[in-house]
Amino acid sequence: MRYAETGFNLEVDLSQGSVKRVPTDPKLTELHLGGQGTAARILWDRVPPETDPLSPDNLLIFSTGLLHGTPVPGANRTSVSTFSPLTGLYVNSLMGGWFGPELKFAGYDKIIISGEAPGLVYLYINNDRVEIRDASHLQGKGCQETATLLQKELKEPKLQVAAIGLAGENRVFQATIEHANSSASRHGVGAVMGAKRLKAIAVRGTKDVYVARAAELWKTCRGKYQEIYDNKNCGDPMAHDHNESFHVDNFAWGNARTRRKDYWNKEREEQWVGLWKEVRSRDSGCYNCPKDCHYTISYPGRHTYFLKCFNKLTYSMAAFEEIDFNYNILGLTSAYGMDGFSTPQVLAFAVELYEAGILTNEDLPDFPADGAARFFYLLDKVVRREGIGDVLADGVYRAARRIGKGAEEYDHNTTKKVEQVPLKLGVVNYPFFLMYCTGEKMNITQIEGSFPQAPIADPEKRRKFVENWSAAPERFKKWLLEWEPRKHMPIEASVNVCDWNEAMHYVDDAIGTCAWLSSFRGQFGGSPPYHLFNLPEIIALAAGIELDSDGLLEVSRRNRNLVRALNIRRGLRRDVEKPPEDHWKIRDPEMEQKHLDAYYEFKGWTNDGVPTRETLDRLKLEFVSEEFIRRGILTAGGGEETAAERA
Amino acid sequence: MSDQSKKKIVREIKVDLDKCIGCRACEVACSGFHASPKYSSFNPSRSRIRVVQDLVNDVYVPLRAGEYTAAECTGRQTFKIHGKQYSECNFCPASCPSRELFKEPDSGLPLKCDMCADEKMPMCVEVCRPGALTYEEREEERADEEPALGEVETGLKSLVHKYGAQKVMDTIARLSQND
Ligand code: SF4
Ligand code: SF4
Ligand code: SF4
Ligand code: SF4
Numbered sequence: 001m002r003y004a005e006t007g008f009n010l011e012v013d014l015s016q017g018s019v020k021r022v023p024t025d026p027k028l029t030e031l032h033l034g035g036q037g038t039a040a041r042i043l044w045d046r047v048p049p050e051t052d053p054l055s056p057d058n059l060l061i062f063s064t065g066l067l068h069g070t071p072v073p074g075a076n077r078t079s080v081s082t083f084s085p086l087t088g089l090y091v092n093s094l095m096g097g098w099f100g101p102e103l104k105f106a107g108y109d110k111i112i113i114s115g116e117a118p119g120l121v122y123l124y125i126n127n128d129r130v131e132i133r134d135a136s137h138l139q140g141k142g143c144q145e146t147a148t149l150l151q152k153e154l155k156e157p158k159l160q161v162a163a164i165g166l167a168g169e170n171r172v173f174q175a176t177i178e179h180a181n182s183s184a185s186r187h188g189v190g191a192v193m194g195a196k197r198l199k200a201i202a203v204r205g206t207k208d209v210y211v212a213r214a215a216e217l218w219k220t221c222r223g224k225y226q227e228i229y230d231n232k233n234c235g236d237p238m239a240h241d242h243n244e245s246f247h248v249d250n251f252a253w254g255n256a257r258t259r260r261k262d263y264w265n266k267e268r269e270e271q272w273v274g275l276w277k278e279v280r281s282r283d284s285g286c287y288n289c290p291k292d293c294h295y296t297i298s299y300p301g302r303h304t305y306f307l308k309c310f311n312k313l314t315y316s317m318a319a320f321e322e323i324d325f326n327y328n329i330l331g332l333t334s335a336y337g338m339d340g341f342s343t344p345q346v347l348a349f350a351v352e353l354y355e356a357g358i359l360t361n362e363d364l365p366d367f368p369a370d371g372a373a374r375f376f377y378l379l380d381k382v383v384r385r386e387g388i389g390d391v392l393a394d395g396v397y398r399a400a401r402r403i404g405k406g407a408e409e410y411d412h413n414t415t416k417k418v419e420q421v422p423l424k425l426g427v428v429n430y431p432f433f434l435m436y437c438t439g440e441k442m443n444i445t446q447i448e449g450s451f452p453q454a455p456i457a458d459p460e461k462r463r464k465f466v467e468n469w470s471a472a473p474e475r476f477k478k479w480l481l482e483w484e485p486r487k488h489m490p491i492e493a494s495v496n497v498c499d500w501n502e503a504m505h506y507v508d509d510a511i512g513t514c515a516w517l518s519s520f521r522g523q524f525g526g527s528p529p530y531h532l533f534n535l536p537e538i539i540a541l542a543a544g545i546e547l548d549s550d551g552l553l554e555v556s557r558r559n560r561n562l563v564r565a566l567n568i569r570r571g572l573r574r575d576v577e578k579p580p581e582d583h584w585k586i587r588d589p590e591m592e593q594k595h596l597d598a599y600y601e602f603k604g605w606t607n608d609g610v611p612t613r614e615t616l617d618r619l620k621l622e623f624v625s626e627e628f629i630r631r632g633i634l635t636a637g638g639g640e641e642t643a644a645e646r647a
Numbered sequence: 648m649s650d651q652s653k654k655k656i657v658r659e660i661k662v663d664l665d666k667c668i669g670c671r672a673c674e675v676a677c678s679g680f681h682a683s684p685k686y687s688s689f690n691p692s693r694s695r696i697r698v699v700q701d702l703v704n705d706v707y708v709p710l711r712a713g714e715y716t717a718a719e720c721t722g723r724q725t726f727k728i729h730g731k732q733y734s735e736c737n738f739c740p741a742s743c744p745s746r747e748l749f750k751e752p753d754s755g756l757p758l759k760c761d762m763c764a765d766e767k768m769p770m771c772v773e774v775c776r777p778g779a780l781t782y783e784e785r786e787e788e789r790a791d792e793e794p795a796l797g798e799v800e801t802g803l804k805s806l807v808h809k810y811g812a813q814k815v816m817d818t819i820a821r822l823s824q825n826d
Contacts, residue, residue: 206692206752218686229776285668290776304703
């Protein structure tokens with residue numbers, strides 16, 4: 001019997017109109033655990049590097065995590081893995097809610113979608129019954145409306161739906177896949193779904209998920225509900241905090257340009273809270289998690305939508321508008337299915353180009369004068385890929401190059417073609433430098449998280465933090481204790497911090513636990529419910545896979561190197577591993593490159609960022625090293641200069 | 648009969664709809680508790696508590712399975728509470744032919760909440776940390792009553808309704824010969 005997983009994937013070929021239930025190899029689960037780990041393996045085997053992300057040959061994979069469907073609280077993150085039209089590279093975008101567990105209960109660990117349907121379709125999965133159905137009646141419908149319509153049409157109130165909106169249908173690179181209170185938002189996964197003409201996936205499952213060691217697992221999980229509920233350092237604090245000063249005073253407004261240090265005050269807080277009380281209708285959680293990180297907004301004239309995380313501020317800040325505008329425009333972007341991180345930046349970028357005279361009235365006929373109206377105008381163009389909107393819908397990096405006339409100067413906040421969080425800081429922070437440069441997710445919030453972002457100034461508080469820091473391996477405690485304000489940590493420490501931070505995300509993304517309960521939250525308070533030292537046992541109890549912390553780290557490294565390999569095979573090298581251009585005012589290029597050298601060395605990569613044969617073989621990724629040699633990416637004798645040798 | 652015997656412990660689960668976040672941990676726990684061996688498998692559709700959920704219309708009703716009913720009731724009820732519309736059957740705990748709720752997904756047999764018989768605290772309440780479900784025990788005076796139907800009896804009763812007594816008896820006879 002297979003524990004925790006179902007042992008089956010659902011293969012859907014939209015060109016052929018065929019569906020197949022395919023057994024999986026349990027050895028792959030042991031090697032990669034599941035989630036994006038096994039998805040990366042499928043992409044490696046089946047999508048050649050020349051494949052255009054929007055072509056039928058690209059695969060779109062929805063993966064449950066290994067622990068979905070088990071009683072482990074907060075294991076509900078579905079990962080969407082594919083190649084991104086925005087970056088040309090691998091993307092793994094995550095969504096919470098109820099979708100992944102429902103898919104497991106339907107009897108599948110993954111849905112692997114290939115091809116391209118002749119017309120708009122949706123996929124209906126009800127246990128063993130799987131149908132590709134006509135979706136022409138859903139064309140242009142909002143994401144949330146699509147879900148409601150399908151629940152009614154199929155008479156399944158418990159149906160879980162993941163859908164694209166107009167943005168995905170039109171292959172906009174900011175397009176998301178929306179599910180209930182969550183969305184897979186990164187790097188245009190919605191555009192890939194749109195290119196396959198797949199409007200939605202609707203899942204209903206009523207089968208059992210088995211666990212290996214029932215009584216012990218339940219005993220562990222039983223205590224977790226209370227622990228998670230009580231732990232103030234996990235979950236999304238933004239969902240309940242009304243003091244927005246941290247973000248509005250410190251993050252950059254407009255096209256990631258302007259700090260407004262004294263923006264926040266009591267009066268504003270009162271106004272904002274007043275409006276929030278009017279439009280907020282309900283708090284909600286995700287499957288089997290006692291936190292309530294999400295809430296619905298019912299804004300007059302808009303379909304009810306869920307507010308997520310930093311979305312609550314991004315549009316207002318990009319447009320220099322008050323909070324009312326944010327609630328209003330989110331009503332549209334949630335229905336269209338658009339990413340709340342990148343979309344506002346694309347729109348702000350266009351506004352800036354207009355003000356600089358690079359975009360003119362010819363590009364933007366009847367362009368309004370005020371900030372809010374301009375955003376609505378631009379949004380409409382982008383979502384329809386109309387006129388200049390067609391250019392902007394490719395994201396800031398590509399749009400800047402298509403527009404030319406100096407527009408490239410205004411693209412100052414992207415890394416690997418991805419719009420970054422609008423942060424402009426003082427002195428370079430080396431762990432962050434490394435995370436920005438090398439993170440395969442290109443979104444800092446999905447790379448950082450276990451080690452505090454800054455030193456803790458008060459020595460007493462620092463000591464306390466370290467004392468209670470059960471999630472950290474010993475060496476990090478020493479580094480944090482010795483980290484003084486305005487000082488840099490040793491290179492070795494920065495390299496290790498970057499490695500540990502990302503490693504925990506790779507764990508989450510394989511087993512399906514929510515980053516708010518583990519990889520993203522250790523940095524605050526140091527007590528995430530899930531960490532390197534308790535997860536191995538949980539995995540063993542649930543899935544019957546015996547692991548210790550080192551074993552778990554090894555799986556995480558294997559997955560990380562496999563993802564790296566996918567990108568290396570598509571051309572990624574050291575030359576693009578840079579942070580956003582003016583993320584820090586005070587830089588030290590020589591020291592930065594030393595850090596990068598040291599990180600590559602630590603990882604066992606060549607000086608150009610390619611995993612060496614030894615590294616790959618040690619991680620049982622021989623099939624990667626063989627192909628690298630065949631393709632001339634590595635030489636058979638391993639003659640590449642490694643970062644170690646150069647240093 | 649003494650006065651004592653007319654007293655009965657009433658075990659009650661209170662529901663605060665406003666506190667429910669729709670996490671369905673209650674369903675997870677209940678389905679695990681009733682798996683055999685206990686907690687060896689999980690499947691919310693086997694749970695005897697179900698959260699009737701309509702996210703965008705703000706409907707969250709955790710509902711425990713009550714009696715099996717052979718026919719749907721006449722004249723369903725809809726409720727409007729504080730301006731919010733609940734659809735028919737939203738508050739009804741019956742295992743009823745009108746809906747999928749509270750039926751074993753494989754056999755279609757009715758499910759009924761048994762208050763987690765041997766647990767002190769019902770499992771659904773224990774995992775509901777947001778506090779939508781709370782548990783209370785109190786003593787109540789009671790007139791004599793028939794003993795409650797056991798699970799097997801409830802199941803059989805529904806089968807008799809569906810297939811007729813003779814067919815059920817024949818089947819049981821055949822099954823016991825096979826043993
Ligand atoms: S911590 Fe928040 S986002 Fe994560 S699973 Fe729980 S409710 Fe969802
Ligand atoms: S566990 Fe509580 S909060 Fe969660 S769905 Fe059930 S009743 Fe609602
Ligand atoms: S479920 Fe609906 S139809 Fe059936 S008994 Fe209850 S209220 Fe009547
Ligand atoms: S009391 Fe026990 S049997 Fe009844 S719904 Fe709750 S968990 Fe299920």
